[in-house]
Amino acid sequence: MATIKKIIPLNRVEGDLEIHLELDRDHVVKAAKSVGTMYRGIENLMTGRGPLDSLVITPRICGICTTAHLNAAAKALDMAYQVSIPADAHRLRNVTLMVEQMQNDLRHLFLLSMPDVTRPRYADHPLYAEAMARYQPLKGPSTVQTLQETKKLIEIIAILGGQWPHSSFMVPGGVVSVPSGSDIAQCRHILSSFRKWYEKRVLGCTLDRWHAVGTCDQLQDWLAEAVAHRDSELGFFIRFCLSAGLDGLGRGHDRFISAGGPDLPKPGGDIIPLFPAGIFTPAGTAPLDLEKITEDVTCSFFKKTPGHPFDSRTIADPYTDDERKYSWAKAPRYDGQPAETGPLADMLMADKPLFVSWVRSNGASVFIRELARMVRPAMILPAVEQCVAGMAHVDAQFYTDTLKPLSARSYGVVTAPRGILGHWVVIKDGKIANYQVITPTAWNGSPRDRHGIRGPWEEAITGTAVRDPDDPVEVEQVVRSFDPCLVCTVHAIMLS
Amino acid sequence: MSKTLYWIQGGSCGGDTWSLMNADTPDPVELFDAFDIDVLWHHALSVTSLKDLTLLNQRILSGDQPLDILCVEGSVINGPDGTGRFDMLPEGPRKDFIYDLAQRAWVVLAVGTCASFGGIGADTEAMAGGLQFNKWEMGGLLGETFLSSGGYPVINLPGCPCHCDVVVGTLSALATDTVVNLRHHNTPSDWYGVMVHQGCTRNEYHEYRVEEKQFGERGCLFFHMGCHGPLVTGPCNKALWNRRSSKTRVGVPCFGCTRPDFPQQYPFFETRNIEGIPIELPDGVSRAHYMAYKGMAAAAAPKRLMERKTSI
Numbered sequence: 001m002a003t004i005k006k007i008i009p010l011n012r013v014e015g016d017l018e019i020h021l022e023l024d025r026d027h028v029v030k031a032a033k034s035v036g037t038m039y040r041g042i043e044n045l046m047t048g049r050g051p052l053d054s055l056v057i058t059p060r061i062c063g064i065c066t067t068a069h070l071n072a073a074a075k076a077l078d079m080a081y082q083v084s085i086p087a088d089a090h091r092l093r094n095v096t097l098m099v100e101q102m103q104n105d106l107r108h109l110f111l112l113s114m115p116d117v118t119r120p121r122y123a124d125h126p127l128y129a130e131a132m133a134r135y136q137p138l139k140g141p142s143t144v145q146t147l148q149e150t151k152k153l154i155e156i157i158a159i160l161g162g163q164w165p166h167s168s169f170m171v172p173g174g175v176v177s178v179p180s181g182s183d184i185a186q187c188r189h190i191l192s193s194f195r196k197w198y199e200k201r202v203l204g205c206t207l208d209r210w211h212a213v214g215t216c217d218q219l220q221d222w223l224a225e226a227v228a229h230r231d232s233e234l235g236f237f238i239r240f241c242l243s244a245g246l247d248g249l250g251r252g253h254d255r256f257i258s259a260g261g262p263d264l265p266k267p268g269g270d271i272i273p274l275f276p277a278g279i280f281t282p283a284g285t286a287p288l289d290l291e292k293i294t295e296d297v298t299c300s301f302f303k304k305t306p307g308h309p310f311d312s313r314t315i316a317d318p319y320t321d322d323e324r325k326y327s328w329a330k331a332p333r334y335d336g337q338p339a340e341t342g343p344l345a346d347m348l349m350a351d352k353p354l355f356v357s358w359v360r361s362n363g364a365s366v367f368i369r370e371l372a373r374m375v376r377p378a379m380i381l382p383a384v385e386q387c388v389a390g391m392a393h394v395d396a397q398f399y400t401d402t403l404k405p406l407s408a409r410s411y412g413v414v415t416a417p418r419g420i421l422g423h424w425v426v427i428k429d430g431k432i433a434n435y436q437v438i439t440p441t442a443w444n445g446s447p448r449d450r451h452g453i454r455g456p457w458e459e460a461i462t463g464t465a466v467r468d469p470d471d472p473v474e475v476e477q478v479v480r481s482f483d484p485c486l487v488c489t490v491h492a493i494m495l496s
Numbered sequence: 497m498s499k500t501l502y503w504i505q506g507g508s509c510g511g512d513t514w515s516l517m518n519a520d521t522p523d524p525v526e527l528f529d530a531f532d533i534d535v536l537w538h539h540a541l542s543v544t545s546l547k548d549l550t551l552l553n554q555r556i557l558s559g560d561q562p563l564d565i566l567c568v569e570g571s572v573i574n575g576p577d578g579t580g581r582f583d584m585l586p587e588g589p590r591k592d593f594i595y596d597l598a599q600r601a602w603v604v605l606a607v608g609t610c611a612s613f614g615g616i617g618a619d620t621e622a623m624a625g626g627l628q629f630n631k632w633e634m635g636g637l638l639g640e641t642f643l644s645s646g647g648y649p650v651i652n653l654p655g656c657p658c659h660c661d662v663v664v665g666t667l668s669a670l671a672t673d674t675v676v677n678l679r680h681h682n683t684p685s686d687w688y689g690v691m692v693h694q695g696c697t698r699n700e701y702h703e704y705r706v707e708e709k710q711f712g713e714r715g716c717l718f719f720h721m722g723c724h725g726p727l728v729t730g731p732c733n734k735a736l737w738n739r740r741s742s743k744t745r746v747g748v749p750c751f752g753c754t755r756p757d758f759p760q761q762y763p764f765f766e767t768r769n770i771e772g773i774p775i776e777l778p779d780g781v782s783r784a785h786y787m788a789y790k791g792m793a794a795a796a797a798p799k800r801l802m803e804r805k806t807s808i
Contacts, residue, residue: 007586016505016583018586037583037584037585038507038573038582038583038584038590039573039575039582039583039622040507040573040582040616040617040620040622040624041575041582041617041620041621041622041624042616042617042620045616045617045619045620045759049763050763050764050765052763052764052765053763053764053765055764055765056751056759056764056765057616057759060509060511060616060656060759061509062509062510062511063508063509063510063511063512063513063514063515063657064510064511064514066509066511107517111540111541112540115543116543118543119543119545120545137541137542137543138525138528138535138541139525143525144525147517147523147524147525148523150517151517151518151519151520151523151738154518154738155738155739155740157738158736158737158738158739158740158741159740159741160746161746161748162737162741162742162743162744162745162746162747162748163732163737163738163741163742163743164518164737164738165511165514165515165657166511166656166657166753167743167748168743168748168751168764169743169746169747169748171711171765173711174711174712175712176711176712176746176747176748177712177746177747177748178712178714178747180807316576316582316621318576318579318581318582319576328582398712399710399711399712401710470545470546470547471545471546471547
């Protein structure tokens, strides 16, 4: 049977990604390959460097989740230096991490993802005119407002950490900054302004009203309840997705991994994570066991080394004649299986009934992934407010001195905007001997492994029907629903 | 008259784009609108289909579509072994495409340290280089003698990331045919004619040599913590970041990210010194006089600084 082969370089993703497709006569995707096309070789920068240098170099892996990399690097060094950081330092780190998550969620949706519905593919959809009015690139009011509101929000990271992107204010033992009472008050004002916008324009209701939506029926009731609900970004998004079939597009393996967190210090000394870490499948959940994480390079342009990140190495193999290899991304696996990560995984692990019941009945889709991303700030925002308020006391402490052991094996695992992010470091003779990063997009955009099992978005693309092979919007939407970040996927392995 | 703009990423983290999104009055949207800049392509903003992008690229390379301003974000990836195979487009190495685009542009901007000098990846097998420099050496992808059709060498806008005001200001000047004055390493003097140190709220600590030796202690970060503020130029403490603060103000040392050798081979967070005196002294000072001056200044330090009783 005749097939059409297509190579699609994707824009509006962070970094460099091509999707190689084979379509059948009916324009249904028969085979898909996710091809990371760039290798930055960050590893050699770290060769033999001091452990603290990871705090400067690893944030520069990614310009939009730079604080998450900093946090993972700092947590790995906290563990190496055997230090438990003060509660206020914990709060400050959490605030910046969560603020970065929220700006990313909203920028992804309204700058990078929703513009897809303004493309000619949807010109005959009844909501097309409304989509254009909202999301026309550089012009649509939703796009412009998102730019304005998110840049105000991340001023919080500058107040507490100096700048965004690319600061290095987290260090083993805590943070270097000592915010004043007025700094903290400024953060509260910014959050309060952001909450007003998010409730009014994005949700169309209060956080509390949204949190009362627990089932699919209640979602429909919420939509019908008020004009403000239907007209909000969330309301439009739900109306568009359900009428355009985006709830049936892009099902993956339906196996999810979440790093959980952030860990919220509570009065009395308890630390409670906002989201629990773990593995979710429709059959149930399991706790996260980091020992079960490995990386496979059968289809990646790297030489084979041990699979666990403490022991693996990244040795580029650009001239290989092994025809199985096709990507500069490695293939992370959990217990030998691929897993999807991101806000949907967080919602499922948090046992949010709307998401759990939806995925159990219908599987994951473009709709449910992006819905999770759009409402994740509703979960995060109260936790940020709580952490900021928690720092407002006169004897706040942000740093504690540490040991500096000459050798260690440690890790820092956090929830980055796009899902689970892990840094593994081996320190020998006071220098970095091995450093490996596994990013969320490495999980989601992984190539096949030695068993030929597809990565999550390869799986999600397969079977997608494309209307116009010259402009395969549907495939792009499936990939984009994972919020791809290919700049992160380049291997930040640092070898001695 | 309207100017066209094409933005391309090489070996990049995307940080320069997201830094640009920090801009305010004008934000990027207002800037493009007010100065009549026609964005032909930007990877994060354009909705152009693959077919139309391919056509656009062909029209630029053939000269049918005028290209006024080419912005390159990220390094030129030359590895492995000069082949560029570590960064491929479907039609070939990305470095070749950037080279061809630059030949058509009225002016070329290297946005960020990676595009300017190689930056992250310069000392790795990625062989990351800049457009017209490889670290301190002129040359790079386009060569020492390259001038765009507007008569400029590559205008370097270093910083990791580049501060949004620098990009907005440079684009504003170019869009209105205002001459951009360049100084060292072909950087615009408006933003690289000032030391990062200038405007730091810890300047009084520097003045009297009251030093920070432990994180969060409050003091000048230059003498022990590896701060490059007095060594390198950049607008961080003049323009501030996100309109709020800067790394040095909150206690993060300046890592010298605008300098061609960033990221430096020596450790961050510590000052290279000989018997307590930094090897690198503030830009242009006389070593003997500087040491005498700092000795006297330390002896004259006010008590409120010695006790760190300031609200910096």
